[in-house]
Amino acid sequence: MTEEKWLTSEELVAWVRFVAVLQLFPPALDAQLERDADLTHFEYFTLAMLSEAPDRTLRMTALAGRTNATLARLSRVVSNLERRGFAQRMPCPEDGRATNVSLTDAGWHKVVATAPGHVNLVRSVVIDALTAEELAQLSAISARLLGKLDPEGKMAATARAGEYVDRRA
Amino acid sequence: MTEEKWLTSEELVAWVRFVAVLQLFPPALDAQLERDADLTHFEYFTLAMLSEAPDRTLRMTALAGRTNATLARLSRVVSNLERRGFAQRMPCPEDGRATNVSLTDAGWHKVVATAPGHVNLVRSVVIDALTAEELAQLSAISARLLGKLDPEGKMAATARAGEYVDRRA
DNA sequence: TAAGATTGAGGAGTCAATCTTC
DNA sequence: GAAGATTGACTCCTCAATCTTA
Numbered sequence: 088m089t090e091e092k093w094l095t096s097e098e099l100v101a102w103v104r105f106v107a108v109l110q111l112f113p114p115a116l117d118a119q120l121e122r123d124a125d126l127t128h129f130e131y132f133t134l135a136m137l138s139e140a141p142d143r144t145l146r147m148t149a150l151a152g153r154t155n156a157t158l159a160r161l162s163r164v165v166s167n168l169e170r171r172g173f174a175q176r177m178p179c180p181e182d183g184r185a186t187n188v189s190l191t192d193a194g195w196h197k198v199v200a201t202a203p204g205h206v207n208l209v210r211s212v213v214i215d216a217l218t219a220e221e222l223a224q225l226s227a228i229s230a231r232l233l234g235k236l237d238p239e240g241k242m243a244a245t246a247r248a249g250e251y252v253d254r255r256a
Numbered sequence: 257m258t259e260e261k262w263l264t265s266e267e268l269v270a271w272v273r274f275v276a277v278l279q280l281f282p283p284a285l286d287a288q289l290e291r292d293a294d295l296t297h298f299e300y301f302t303l304a305m306l307s308e309a310p311d312r313t314l315r316m317t318a319l320a321g322r323t324n325a326t327l328a329r330l331s332r333v334v335s336n337l338e339r340r341g342f343a344q345r346m347p348c349p350e351d352g353r354a355t356n357v358s359l360t361d362a363g364w365h366k367v368v369a370t371a372p373g374h375v376n377l378v379r380s381v382v383i384d385a386l387t388a389e390e391l392a393q394l395s396a397i398s399a400r401l402l403g404k405l406d407p408e409g410k411m412a413a414t415a416r417a418g419e420y421v422d423r424r425a
Numbered sequence: 426t427a428a429g430a431t432t433g434a435g436g437a438g439t440c441a442a443t444c445t446t447c
Numbered sequence: 448g449a450a451g452a453t454t455g456a457c458t459c460c461t462c463a464a465t466c467t468t469a
Contacts (some may be wrong), residue, residue, distance in 0.1 A: 092305040093375060098383055100314070101395035106301070108398045109406040110324040112278055114461095123464045132275070135265035142304060149451060155279040160438060164455055167437095207442085210406045213274070214267055217397060228386060229277045231430045235381045236280040296459085316430060329460060331431055336459095352436095353429045353468045428469075438459080447450075 112212075119208045122203040129154065130164060131201060134173060134190060138198045142208060143190040150188055155242040173197055281381075293370040298323065299333060300370060303342060303359060306333045307367045312359040315348060319357055324411040342366055 094102065094146075116128035123129070136153040137143050145153070151161045165188055168174040173194035179185035214222065232243075262268035263271065285297035293300070305322040306312050314322070320330045334357055337343040348354035359367070383391065409421075 094383070097395070098391065101376055101391050101398070102382065104398035104402060106327060107324050108401050108405065109278065109281055111402070111411065115405055129437095131354070148450090155276050157439080158452060159440080159454085163437075166453090179451095182447075182451080186452065188313075197334070200320055209263070209271055212401065213271065216400050216404050221397050221400070222267065222270050222392070224390070225397050226273055227274035228390050228394050228397075229270070230382065231385050231390070232277050233273065233280070235385050236277070236284055239348070242276060242280065317428090326461080328431060328462080332459075335431090338450095348429095351429080351469075355430065360436085426469100429467085430465100431467105432463105432465080434462090434464105436459105436461080439457085442457095443452100445451085445452080445453100447448105 115212065116208070117148040120201070120205060123204045124197070126197075126201065129156070130168060131165060131205065132197075133161070133168065134194055134198045135202075137174065137188065138195060143195065144187050147186045147188060152242055155237075168194070282382065285377070289370070289374060292373045293343045294365070295366075295370065298325070299337060300367075300374065302330070302333060302337065303363055304371075306343065306357065306359040307364060312364065313356050316357060321411055324406075326327045338365070 113128065120126045120128050120131050126134075133150065133154050136150060137145060147158060147161060147165070150165075154161065156164075162249045163245050165174055165176065169176060173191060175189045175191050177187045177189065213225075217225065278328065289295045289297050289300050289349055295303075302319065302323050305319060308315060316327060316330060316334070319334075320327050323330065325333075334345065338345060342360060344358045344360050346356045346358065348356045382394075386394065
């Protein structure tokens with residue numbers, strides 16, 4: 088407010104391009120997953136995070152952190168996944184206030200069946216579109232931005248990062 | 257689908273970090289603008305694009321391109337801006353099918369009053385958080401991604417990129 | 426028939442209020 | 448009182464259908 092500093096033209100171009108990416112990328116992720124698996128990207132990401140957890144189970148709050156979501160949003164999405172048979176809620180034995188969410192067998196199979204097609208999209212739009220050097224730069228830049236967007240690191244998705252590991256073998 | 261190629265661990269970390277940015281950044285933009293100006297980021301961006309246009313006027317389709325939005329979404333948002341007195345619709349004289357949207361004086365003042373605070377957010381989260389080199393890398397990487405996300409370049413926001421120029425003077 | 430734009434219906438997200446357990 | 452989680456009310460977005468003009 089009191090700064091009165093504007094953007095140079097290079098800064099401006101960078102920002103407007105980046106905003107366009109922020110606007111166009113999420114719909115592209117949703118489109119592929121809804122078409123091929125009838126899942127939003129957020130639903131897929133939620134199932135993927137559960138599939139990586141011990142016993143394929145997490146508390147609501149922990150899952151909210153891994154998916155960068157509010158508890159209110161997650162609660163509705165989990166209800167929906169539960170209705171479709173992909174997830175299941177149970178009271179947490181250790182803390183009566185908490186709720187545990189588990190991936191069902193059907194949910195596990197859903198992730199396994201959906202992952203390859205989704206990875207192909209990620210490869211084609213990001214991984215293969217950039218040089219190895221650029222991808223490393225994107226990774227570093229994202230880490231810096233997350234430092235500002237989530238200073239306390241509550242959103243722990245970054246830490247584990249096992250979303251797309253190969254589950255065959 | 258038929259590729260069966262998975263991600264290396266470096267690729268995975270880069271992707272999960274970037275997804276977190278995609279999830280956290282838009283809410284951060286909305287929060288600042290709604291708090292300080294009672295506008296969503298999309299509404300602000302729409303007003304800003306109009307403020308850069310000749311006569312502060314654009315056809316709906318052109319404005320949809322500059323804002324990376326569908327016509328259906330834009331139509332509802334413009335109705336809302338019109339109701340609040342920031343924009344105004346008029347039939348296009350040259351093409352009876354088309355609609356022109358203009359920024360009103362109130363809309364112009366709204367953009368001018370809102371821009372400084374928003375620029376401060378952009379500076380603090382992106383511009384000042386990155387080195388000059390990283391910002392240039394982000395710009396180049398964004399351009400590459402847009403090439404995949406919008407191959408035909410219909411979303412023309414990138415081309416003009418005058419969103420945040422200093423309008424004093 | 427296609428292009429430009431709008432709208433109805435339904436789904437998804439947000440904020441604030443609420444309930445229960447710690 | 449605070450933490451964990453859910454829900455009601457409202458807004459926003461999407462898809463498909465529709466209307467008008469070219």
